[in-house]
Amino acid sequence: MPEHRQAKIVFSPSGKHGQFPVGTPVLQAARELGVDIDSICGGRALCGRCQVEPVEGNFAKEGIVSSPDHLDGLTEDELYALENGQLLAGNRLSCRAKILADVRIDVPPASQVHQQVVRKEYDARPIELDPLVHLYFTQVAEPDLKHPEGDLQRLLKALEKDWGLAELDCDFSVLQSLQSALRDGQWQVTVAVRDGTRIVAIWPGLQEHLYGAAVDVGSTTIAVHLCDLSSGDVMSSAGAMNPQIRYGEDLMSRVSYAMLNPQGAGQMTAAVRSAINELLAKVIDRAKTDVSQVLEITLVGNPIMHHLLLGLDPTPLGSSPFALATSRSTELPATELGLQLAAGTRAYILPCIAGHVGADTAAVMLAETPWQLDEMSLIIDVGTNAEIVLGNRDRIMATSSPTGPAFEGAQISAGQRAAPGAIERVRIDPKTLEPKFKVIGGQLWSDDPGFKDELGEQEVTGICGSGIIEAIASMYLAGIIRPDGVIDGSTAKRNPRIESSERTFSYLLHKGQPDIRILQADVRAIQLAKAALYAGARLLMDHMGVETVDRIRLAGAFGSHIDVKYAMVLGLIPDCDLEKVSSANNAAGTGARIALLNKASRREIEKRVREVEKIETAIDESFQDHFVEALGIPQENA
């Protein structure tokens, strides 16, 4: 033991350490050493956030022998916290436990201020948890006849004294609930402070939970994820069809609807907001929390979804020069978007990049951070348009390519959205030209004995985007389709599935209710779509001056369902080592979640969006050349 009754304390995982007088609370030692330990109640043993684990062991490297006994005994506050499950057995509240002798203290991830949130995606970095809104508990002085300061001014003084929060602004809605919160809480309240500058909510007594919602507004589906802002965990998720579909299946038909109907844009704005409200109610209910605790929401979407969500006119986006109302991020009270959230809740909408490249692509960029890599990354988000990003730490470009909705199963004779009953995998035997396929919702191939049982009452209803890609690629690999995309009529002799219809041929994939055929027109539609996608990627590569890319990331539903091998057979994407082609899953939704959980990421993506070089396919001649060239199927892939 050191002289004069000092003891050594070592914190892990930071490794920070120091000497302190015996009797020093662990939290105080941590603060003095700059070890970030979370707290809402400010050391009042109320919130349980500051709990730590004293470790048993001989730590030669740090020169100490540590034991949980080297802290003083459990205090009454800690016994109470143990009883009500707030404190884990073996842990201590760092605001209560005092140092008696040398000790090593493990700060568990949940007690760290800037904890890392792990992501599921392959090859993805964790998110550093650093949300905009934080909770602070405080004790406010009671009013005093001699010092006629207002309730608000006494609250501000308490927050400055307890938490060093100076010169805070205060939402008017908070002022309106301040009087009752202070009196109901007997002058103890918890406030939510946004960005260290503004009080956006208040509760009587101690409030420990805070949530945020990340929303991906797709033209087809809307997805909402509710996240715990103190852990980063997704508490609940919900999705729904975008009800705007009743006004137009694809984006351009929605813009037309807005052009032709004076109230059209307003109807679509109301529809999408109401769908988001329903999903918000659902995720809040599923997470068993209360709407008053949801204080942040981030939203992403393509430019037309972005404008309709914000109540902006989408019609300038319908024709050249495709003028955005704003190309910056937008932040505003969520209630101004018609969202049924608390008055203090702020909505943040990521910036659009250009008239065809939206906030969804900005979110994909934020999820993928190509600017952190030396490798040249090609990131493709296939929806109605393909939005394409190419770059590395030196330079980033983005464009949008008019693939049309064929990859989503639209404009395909038997096409449908990815939903139960849709064919999603196809193989064709090159000898017999007989097919086998898998259906969404099932595990078995169609030639497996149990296939019909597994299907049960579910009919095979159509073919989705990934299914049509595999079908056409398999037809090509089996020799049914020629490199120029024509269904070869001579194969009809080998298998009756190749059928003649007027002057073209088709392939019967499935005899059922309905029959599912791949028509020549379907092959043509996919050829056009894949040529557009490929030409967009090539255009960026030309501008970048590269012949190959180091890695390819496929985002979105299509990107996560597609079998990369077949995409490459068809020539959807430029050549790349198959090992280096991977799915980025729902990168747009992930980007929305990152913007929700990490405030610095908002400034980061705003800066990147300003810097990214925007390439316009419509006015670039080489796009046309690439497009025409890419209409066929690359023969080297055969």
Place this chain on the structure above:
Amino acid sequence: MPEHRQAKIVFSPSGKHGQFPVGTPVLQAARELGVDIDSICGGRALCGRCQVEPVEGNFAKEGIVSSPDHLDGLTEDELYALENGQLLAGNRLSCRAKILADVRIDVPPASQVHQQVVRKEYDARPIELDPLVHLYFTQVAEPDLKHPEGDLQRLLKALEKDWGLAELDCDFSVLQSLQSALRDGQWQVTVAVRDGTRIVAIWPGLQEHLYGAAVDVGSTTIAVHLCDLSSGDVMSSAGAMNPQIRYGEDLMSRVSYAMLNPQGAGQMTAAVRSAINELLAKVIDRAKTDVSQVLEITLVGNPIMHHLLLGLDPTPLGSSPFALATSRSTELPATELGLQLAAGTRAYILPCIAGHVGADTAAVMLAETPWQLDEMSLIIDVGTNAEIVLGNRDRIMATSSPTGPAFEGAQISAGQRAAPGAIERVRIDPKTLEPKFKVIGGQLWSDDPGFKDELGEQEVTGICGSGIIEAIASMYLAGIIRPDGVIDGSTAKRNPRIESSERTFSYLLHKGQPDIRILQADVRAIQLAKAALYAGARLLMDHMGVETVDRIRLAGAFGSHIDVKYAMVLGLIPDCDLEKVSSANNAAGTGARIALLNKASRREIEKRVREVEKIETAIDESFQDHFVEALGIPQENA
């Protein structure tokens, strides 16, 4: 003429002068010399704001001979402006007129940026016009496919280029109307910018007018004044009874109503907001303008009016320690107060000083600026409470004294509010003890021959606050009332108007429908009220350590109607040279107007309110002593 074809220009009234190459536009010369000339269109000859008058004459002091001919001939733009009345004959548009030879240019007040707004009150300084919101016209670049910047970003660029306005924020409501404004105005728009930092409104083309409203929310009446923010002129005014009266005549009964009825405060909030909305519609209609051009509103009121207006709970103000929800100013979108104004309109509510001393007193202070004087000023605003300010440039104190509503005619047997039919002036002949009086709305005394004709069908309905003061002072001066306030029964022998009733006496002021008598109880009520008022003033003088004051200002309706001599006879106010006692008219309303027209005044009053020493009568023993002493009528005044 100076060499190299230079000419001298002198601007009046600033006296700024310089040499410029022949052909320099006058506006450019003014800008280079730092002469403030107004402009909305930025030198495009559209707004007419920059017009100036070239002067004929030999100005020996400046060494020039000036003539209007020393500018070039009228341009087409100026001829057009002359025709449509935008340009006064003899004036020139400084953005168009070019200097040919030495010239003296007079900048008329309406073309100066910081013009002075003259006030009607005796002894009042002019207001320097410097409102928060200004208009800027600009030409925005059209959208360009190659540079996909949003409409907003191109607008911001244009404002920075034309007006040096950098890094502006933009209200969401402006973003929502931006697209149509730009296209309707063919890429020319006018924006309203608040405090040089935020766009709060936008119009297609040129918009030249901007208004603001100043609102005085009294417990009895509400007054609204609509001001032109570019001239400071009051365009229209309107007043109405405060509809909260149906929930309680005086402040404390309204607080009781809020205490006893769960929805009570909400009802009163809705009532006052709806009354303000009606008045706003009226003043906007009278000024023949449009609500979209009203972009600022300032509001003042006592603490209870302040809380009810803001939707805050007034009940803590009903009992000690009289806790305010906030003692700072409040600024928020006017729509959040339920006011039917434009989305970009901001409301500014002056700060309350203490639980009994409200934003109305802050406004009175702002109108009176006692901190600019060496003289010790006593400022009294008599309403249901008397709010009293004492101070000079060294030190300022404020208090509130519970006079009750007697001075407003309430709690007086024949009392009524100041309205047509109310007696407002009273004289009593000391010999005959016969009275004469004047009635509101009339010019003649009651003993004038034409009095009844002038009255017409109007009955004499009661006696108002100033009438009761004069009646009692006259009764005292005529010997009907003794210094202790007792009506002297022995005078009944001299005139039958002195009548006996139970154990006290009364004085019949007017025989009519109804009879108007001054009862002993009325005298007692006024004694209590005036003792409270006097004791409040004396209390401040004690704290300040002064025996006399240098000047007295009486604010509010009571203060502007009262005859100062009779107030002093009764001992309402401390002794002061009668010459130095004057009315401050509606100083609270004036303060609201100053806060509307001059942005610096807001920071000024916020600072003064924090610094003012708040004296609480309820806990000060010497207040009780002064109060008891002041119950009688000062004999030296007899």
